[in-house]
Amino acid sequence: MKMGRGRTSRIRRRKLFRSSVSGGVSESYKPEFIELKKWLKDRKFEDTNLIPACFPGTGRGLMSKTSLREGQVIISLPESCLLTTDTVIRSYLGAYIAKWHPPPSPLLALCTFLVSEKHAGDQSLWKPYLEILPKAYTCPVCLEPEVVNLFPKPLKAKAEEQRTRVQEFFSSSRDFFSSLQPLFAEAVESIFSYRALLWAWCTVNTRAVYVKPRQRRCFSAEPDTCALAPYLDLLNHSPRVQVEAAFNEETRCYEIRTASRCRKREEVFICYGPHDNQRLLLDYGFVSVHNPHACVYVSEGWKQLCSY
Numbered sequence: 001m002k003m004g005r006g007r008t009s010r011i012r013r014r015k016l017f018r019s020s021v022s023g024g025v026s027e028s029y030k031p032e033f034i035e036l037k038k039w040l041k042d043r044k045f046e047d048t049n050l051i052p053a054c055f056p057g058t059g060r061g062l063m064s065k066t067s068l069r070e071g072q073v074i075i076s077l078p079e080s081c082l083l084t085t086d087t088v089i090r091s092y093l094g095a096y097i098a099k100w101h102p103p104p105s106p107l108l109a110l111c112t113f114l115v116s117e118k119h120a121g122d123q124s125l126w127k128p129y130l131e132i133l134p135k136a137y138t139c140p141v142c143l144e145p146e147v148v149n150l151f152p153k154p155l156k157a158k159a160e161e162q163r164t165r166v167q168e169f170f171s172s173s174r175d176f177f178s179s180l181q182p183l184f185a186e187a188v189e190s191i192f193s194y195r196a197l198l199w200a201w202c203t204v205n206t207r208a209v210y211v212k213p214r215q216r217r218c219f220s221a222e223p224d225t226c227a228l229a230p231y232l233d234l235l236n237h238s239p240r241v242q243v244e245a246a247f248n249e250e251t252r253c254y255e256i257r258t259a260s261r262c263r264k265r266e267e268v269f270i271c272y273g274p275h276d277n278q279r280l281l282l283d284y285g286f287v288s289v290h291n292p293h294a295c296v297y298v299s300e301g302w303k304q305l306c307s308y
């Protein structure tokens, strides 16, 4: 192909260069995203700024449709789209939670709802959201012990702690799951398996946004600060961007305002926090290359050696 030398061809080449910098390939044509967009529209959310796309390096994320200014609200998700403990309490699980002693944790309520709705399949009102959730996760708790064994000692210890925590979460929740038997035709043990709970735990752990703590008597004293935010939770992390994210009491929407500019068709990032790579791997199942918060953990032996 002959390359022109005029202004139009320069603009065309610049455009080509830009899209190859981001390298994002739109996924908005996929049936699962078409369904999700319809579901969101029914809940009064229509996105003008972003489209789902797949990016080299970061995988699935959101791409800007137009250029985004500093200070612009990039997404404003209505309360009706959020999955919180309120959603769970209002559901068929509410009565079971209210009568269970000791009161279940807010995390258990969210995980139970996710597993139960996933089990409901086509009957679930949350199906379009559940369909776009990852089928599997890469947090250390999901990795084979042989893989965890290859981690540096401090990370291996944290990964084992995480596995113990999730296993205990499962064993301490089994009686509560048994109490839900009247809701299901199948045995609850086959629905609320360790595998299913692990998937739900990772879903909440890697995707939930922070909301103002609420205190309700039907839940244990653990903080009730997690909300699942469909679509918004497709935003990937970059330690280099700054955003403000919070539930706006006036608009009754969860809003994200960016402090960084973003060009058209680039991946739009948010910052999950100033996390080092150990924290990112433990909490989200990935590490960030060129992470300005990266640090090296040294074990006791090394500390003693360095103090000589």
Ligand SMILES: C[S@@+](CC[C@H](N)C(=O)[O-])C[C@H]1O[C@@H](n2cnc3c(N)ncnc32)[C@H](O)[C@@H]1O
Binding pocket: 057, 058, 059, 060, 061, 134, 206, 207, 233, 234, 235, 236, 237, 238, 283, 284, 285, 286, 287, 288
């Ligand atoms: C809130 S979700 C973001 C959307 C997610 N990529 C998806 O496809 O559903 C968080 C997960 O995205 C992935 N992720 C986020 N930021 C990333 C990054 N900078 N590089 C690689 N993976 C990332 C990790 O798997 C993380 O657990």
